[in-house]
Amino acid sequence: MRIAYGVMGYGRGHAMRTSAVLPELLAEHEVTVFAGGDAYEVLAPLYPTVRIPTIGYVYNDHGGHSAPQTLRRNFAPMTDLMFGGGGSELVEREFKARGIELVISDSEAWTHRAARRLGLPRISFDHVGIIAYCKPHFPPELWLLGRRDAIGYRTLMGVPERILIASFYPAEAAYPGVQVVGPMLRDEVLRVQPTTRDDGGGFLLAYFNKGEHQYLPHIDRALRLLDFPVVVYGTPFRGQIENLDFRAPSNAGFVRDLADCKAVLSTAGNQLIGEAIHFGKPILALPEEAFEQRLNAHMIERMGVGMRGDRLQLNPSDIDRFLGNYDWYRGNMREHARDGRAEARATLRRFIEEIRREQPLRAATKKRWGHTSVKVPEPPQVETEPTPKSRASQRRMVAPT
Secondary structure (H helix, E strand, O other), rough: OOEEEEEEEOOOHHHHHHOOOOHHHHOOOEEEEEOHHHHHHHHOOOOOOEEEEOOOEEOOOOEEEOHHHHHHHHHHHHHHHOOOHHHHHHHHHHHHOOOOOOEEEEEEEEHHHHHHHHOOEEEEOOOOOOHEEEEEOOHHHHHHHHHHHHHHHHHHOOOOOEEEOOOOOOOOOOOOOOEEEEEOOOHHHOOOOOOOOOOOOOOOHHHOOHHHHHHHHHHHHHHHOOOEEEEEEOOOEEEEOOOOOEEEEOOOHHHHHHHHHEEEEEEEHHHHHEEEEEOOOEEEEOOHHHOOHHHHHHHHHOHHHHHHEOOOOOOOHHHHHHHHHHHHHHHHHHHOOOOOHHHHHHHHHOOOOOOOHHHHHHHHHHHHHOOOOOOOOOOOOOOOOOOOOOOHHHOOOOOOO
């Protein structure tokens, strides 16, 4: 089939997940990637890629999200997305010129909406869908934010014909046609064997997805006060400064450092968390204000593989408390390590074949009745913390003090 693969351009996690399945898709189908921002920079050198608009957060001087500036920055692209404009016209024109028959989207709104307007079938393949199409473990303090984001996501993306979700934690589907698999482990990750340091040695790996805004003076001070080395990715800085080693972006280098480190301090992206759990590295998660990352950080604590911290108020005692529970976190890793790539590839293949078989019926229906817009179903009831399956399970989910 001729497939358009849309990739959200904010951050690198969407591109990393896409890279885990693109080679196999390209071997069987004619695939064009549609991406902007960070995802375009990662994918364009490797795959046929069309640059498209993207939306994202704008940061204030304190390293947090600035709502007024984010609204101003995204006003023009959101107007383009919702009501049509140069970006929407570009995507639709490319779809028609390339004879696109199916759209796969990783949280990418322009390709989703162009597919709906053109009557093309869609497969959603991302992590954010766990909020909108599943019943994850929303903690009570985040329940209203979760409902808000779930409704907003379904309004923007709709409910595609098939939904595939990659997640480091499990969740119950709320719609038919939803499949949840483990995190996408890339070839670079699977080729590397982790080292373990239970003697107190090793280094801390620090990663910030937008370090030019997130790596604040109080974080730098907290890391410099540690009595062991710290390798830092995601900032504009380079070179060795005291115990800090600032490194340039490198997929292979980052994976090697992730495998060799003692533990990870980072923002709470799903892709990195899944890879850290695979290597058995405890995570001190400093989530952004986005609900998805806050939920990820909550699940890290609930699973007992790490601790959530406050990125805006991090201090050395937080890191000491995290490392004080290191052995307990390490002991829980094996239970939660998963590789969902094989299952995701098999599921995508099945979804594509099902859609291929449905196409003649869809074309006949469209010819007879005309194309109609997709109505977004009423949001399902989202459950708060479910009762663990057993007392032993409950004990595992309670972090030590």
